[in-house]
Amino acid sequence: MRATIDILSKLVAFDTVSSRPNLALIEWVADRLAGEGIDSWVQHGDQPGHANLFATIGPPDVPGVMLSGHSDVVPVEGQQWRTDPFVLTEADGRLHGRGAVDMKGFIACVLAHAPRFRDAGLKQPVHIALSYNEEADMHGMRILARHLASVPLRPAACVIGEPTSMQVVVANKGAAIYRVRVRGHSVHSSLRDAGVSAVEAAAELIGFINRLGLALRDAGRDEAFEFPHTSVHVGMISGGTAHNITARDCEFVFEIRSLPGVSAATLLERIRDHAESVLLPPMRAIAPECAISFEEIVDAPGLDERGNRSLAQALMPLCGCRAPRRVSFGTEAGFLVAAGVPTVVCGPGDIAIAHQPDEYVAIDQLDACSRFLGALTERLRASPLT
Numbered sequence: 001m002r003a004t005i006d007i008l009s010k011l012v013a014f015d016t017v018s019s020r021p022n023l024a025l026i027e028w029v030a031d032r033l034a035g036e037g038i039d040s041w042v043q044h045g046d047q048p049g050h051a052n053l054f055a056t057i058g059p060p061d062v063p064g065v066m067l068s069g070h071s072d073v074v075p076v077e078g079q080q081w082r083t084d085p086f087v088l089t090e091a092d093g094r095l096h097g098r099g100a101v102d103m104k105g106f107i108a109c110v111l112a113h114a115p116r117f118r119d120a121g122l123k124q125p126v127h128i129a130l131s132y133n134e135e136a137d138m139h140g141m142r143i144l145a146r147h148l149a150s151v152p153l154r155p156a157a158c159v160i161g162e163p164t165s166m167q168v169v170v171a172n173k174g175a176a177i178y179r180v181r182v183r184g185h186s187v188h189s190s191l192r193d194a195g196v197s198a199v200e201a202a203a204e205l206i207g208f209i210n211r212l213g214l215a216l217r218d219a220g221r222d223e224a225f226e227f228p229h230t231s232v233h234v235g236m237i238s239g240g241t242a243h244n245i246t247a248r249d250c251e252f253v254f255e256i257r258s259l260p261g262v263s264a265a266t267l268l269e270r271i272r273d274h275a276e277s278v279l280l281p282p283m284r285a286i287a288p289e290c291a292i293s294f295e296e297i298v299d300a301p302g303l304d305e306r307g308n309r310s311l312a313q314a315l316m317p318l319c320g321c322r323a324p325r326r327v328s329f330g331t332e333a334g335f336l337v338a339a340g341v342p343t344v345v346c347g348p349g350d351i352a353i354a355h356q357p358d359e360y361v362a363i364d365q366l367d368a369c370s371r372f373l374g375a376l377t378e379r380l381r382a383s384p385l386t
């Protein structure tokens with residue numbers, strides 16, 4: 001456990017908030033693996049300093065079991081931390097630090113276990129995969145999955161180590177995020193009817209999105225999820241410059257968390273249609289430059305459990321999980337499934353603590369993850385998992 005904690009403290013010390021480069025962390029991991037005789041491949045992303053890592057331990061000519069984690073973390077701005085978020089701090093059996101639970105704890109367990117994978121004489125290899133920008137646009141896994149889909153020997157299975165308290169998760173909701181920009185027409189507000197307030201038009205559209213959310217609550221429930229319906233949420237808005245000027249610009253960001261099988265793109269079309277057919281005509285009658293545009297920030301498909309049942313059955317005894325779970329948070333799993341890699345989610349710690357100030361992972365959860373990796377090693381020494 002000491003080795004795992006040492007690695008975790010190193011990983012936490014890299015400030016890999018999604019908007020910042022993660023390459024220093026990736027290079028540190030590549031060097032560490034190289035020191036253990038394990039080659040890795042660094043896949044550079046479109047933004048400078050952003051990269052994925054992929055390594056194979058075991059026979060190179062057999063499709064392996066991929067252990068996957070995102071290397072980026074969410075920001076700490078605006079949060080009250082009792083300790084430095086980028087210094088791993090141990091207290092009462094918990095390890096505090098940004099990313100400790102989401103999800104550098106899992107990565108630390110896997111890296112600490114690498115020499116055992118190497119020396120075990122595995123029949124089926126293990127792949128270690130680290131991605132970037134999972135907490136932003138998921139670009140890292142998008143390009144890694146695209147690469148894996150194009151190679152002759154893609155992984156046979158994947159475990160994403162997002163925090164599930166070491167339970168096997170076979171389904172998660174999709175997560176799509178969109179930015180909406182509304183262009184109005186500025187006039188002095190005493191001439192209000194000659195102008196178009198972008199703030200008011202945005203508010204109308206948000207009202208429509210909220211009504212759509214209420215309708216979705218009653219339609220298409222899947223009771224296996226804690227929140228058993230597709231949900232929408234407007235999380236950010238900004239617009240306007242003064243109380244006495246009709247706002248020229250307003251933008252807001254909303255998300256759609258969809259049950260597996262529900263298309264966020266179809267819901268987006270309904271919102272876009274309302275904007276174009278109901279809101280825009282009266283705006284343009286006043287000022288032709290008025291506009292409402294939509295930008296997709298991310299559209300991560302959900303994970304549905306049709307393709308991963310046998311994988312889940314094989315893994316559940318290894319981590320002491322009795323019944324597979326479904327979760328409402330988004331993961332990178334949908335990209336891997338689309339690339340033909342059956343995927344489940346299973347990792348140490350509690351998702352409720354992720355993204356919070358004083359985020360932590362319990363040491364006994366890291367211990368449970370290490371025992372799972374030990375059991376997986378024994379399993380892969382005997383025969384391929386799937």
Ligand SMILES: [Zn+2]
Nearest residue numbers: 070102103162
């Ligand atoms: Zn995460």
